[in-house]
């Protein structure tokens with residue numbers, strides 16, 4: 204079984220995000236970019252499936268600017284076999300919407316015929332949490348979202364989902380799309396020899412036109428603003444003072 | 457055109473707080489119809505009919521819609537979509553699972569975690585873990601979105617809307633429900649609690665985390681946790697507050713042994729009053745705290761619990 208993993212290049216999760224003064228967006232020029240953390244977890248899971256003999260090949264796909272190559276090389280260095288880059292824009296500030304990403308991924312799925320697609324639960328830039336569900340819809344496949352455990356079981360996968368009240372276990376028919384949550388695994392670091400080896404692994408470059416997909420946005424961003432800040436508070440010297448403040452000043456207890 | 461609101465039903469009970477807050481967010485868009493799905497949801501449908509601002513409840517009582525499985529539930533919503541311009545629900549795990557699927561089936565984009573409805577096609581939503589707020593206008597004829605309920609005040613329960621039984625596509629062959637592992641507790645629900653007490657890695661162990669629960673019980677509060685506390689097994693996953701956990705905005709949020717990473721702040725920085733207890737006076741959590749206590753939590757928390 205082939206496993207397909209979509210990986211997104213996003214601002215590194217440690218970078219302090221700055222909103223541009225003119226309200227036109229977030230400043231992404233010269234900031235550190237990395238693989239979306241959830242996608243690292245998805246890549247890790249796919250590699251583990253291969254190591255267990257349950258998957259035959261791990262193919263990673265990224266959609267965006269040409270620099271997403273670095274993200275794909277990173278996934279190859281972790282252990283993925285092959286990469287596809289779909290260059291959809293030259294502008295680092297243009298985010299390709301999940302609906303368009305899902306359409307491109309659906310086209311890749313038709314070409315590659317994977318038995319499983321492992322997406323991240325959400326991209327930490329747009330925080331949309333939508334692509335995996337949209338892809339499953341377009342393919343008419345089952346979906347298992349927010350998964351913290353995956354067990355392949357013949358023509359189905361038993362997955363544990365992180366839901367609001369705790370955990371839910373469901374069985375999804377394969378092929379399926381799963382979106383991975385934080386506690387599924389701890390992704391490995393790529394070793395230096397593997398980083399070197401990754402340079403020789405195949406990376407195909409495509410465009411949305413190759414798949415006949417229109418990626419024009421449905422949404423127009425009118426404004427990007429800084430959230431309302433909180434005014435600085437005070438330090439209290441003791442538990443007694445804290446209780447007094449909460450009772451008398453804030454009136455919350 | 458009307459608004460279709462997909463109601464959360466847990467174990468046969470309407471998630472009243474979530475639904476009533478979503479109603480508050482969308483009632484300006486037009487007549488609202490609530491969709492209650494799942495066998496045995498009769499009582500939930502009746503509760504839904506009492507919420508103010510609901511003009512009709514659609515109750516789909518087929519077994520296939522139980523447990524919120526995405527494939528049949530999305531197919532049901534799509535079968536009804538013709539009559540609606542807006543299709544929405546609270547930003548819960550249930551709707552986050554179902555509504556993006558609905559949107560793709562309708563060939564429209566989805567907007568998740570909406571914090572304000574500006575007009576019929578314009579919405580505000582946070583991005584980058586709440587470091588920025590985007591105002592977006594959609595060109596799609598149908599608008600599919602989830603509402604972040606934390607900042608809305610629930611509508612009341614003085615209404616009496618009619619309940620209409622409906623049926624729809626109910627193919628349950630793609631996925632099967634196996635088991636829910638849901639802990640029941642007498643504490644208030646995290647996203648609707650007036651007070652939340654959260655613990656982080658600073659607690660050091662699951663046993664020590666009980667200290668947080670004791671303080672919460674003294675305050676009649678819900679218990680939250682940082683990702684580090686959940687990952688380390690001190691607290692269950694559904695207690696995680698943050699960018700990828702739950703978003704809360706209680707009157708009082710008490711963060712104990714939590715450093716204040718941006719991903720955690722994303723889930724609690726709209727709380728009315730924030731208290732932080734941390735032994736490191738440089739911890740970033742103090743930058744958002746109204747009251748900060750620099751102290752060892754192992755002495756401060758028992759003292760606080762004892763004196764309340």
Ligand SMILES: Cc1cc2nc3c(=O)[nH]c(=O)nc-3n(C[C@H](O)[C@H](O)[C@H](O)COP(=O)(O)OP(=O)(O)OC[C@H]3O[C@@H](n4cnc5c(N)ncnc54)[C@H](O)[C@@H]3O)c2cc1C
Pocket residue numbers: 216240241327655656657658659681682683684685696697698699700701702712713714715716717718719720723733734735736739751752753754
């Ligand atoms: C993609 C992604 C998503 C994430 N989503 C979330 C999320 O939703 N929610 C979330 O919380 N995090 C999330 N994180 C993790 C986040 O970045 C932080 O790692 C996490 O919040 C840290 O948890 P913490 O504050 O408990 O631990 P730490 O950062 O280790 O802080 C522990 C604190 O406890 C204090 N302490 C230790 N001992 C004592 C003592 N005896 N008395 C008093 N204070 C003490 C320390 O001074 C320190 O400040 C996410 C990360 C990523 C990459």
Ligand SMILES: Nc1ncnc2c1ncn2[C@@H]1O[C@H](COP(=O)(O)O)[C@@H](O)[C@H]1O
Pocket residue numbers: 208209210211212239241242264265266267299301304321322323324325326327329330331332333334335
């Ligand atoms: N541009 C992209 N390229 C590759 N994968 C993507 C892209 N956008 C989203 N994804 C995948 O979809 C997941 C969810 O993203 P989102 O729906 O944007 O929150 C990510 O974790 C990725 O696995």
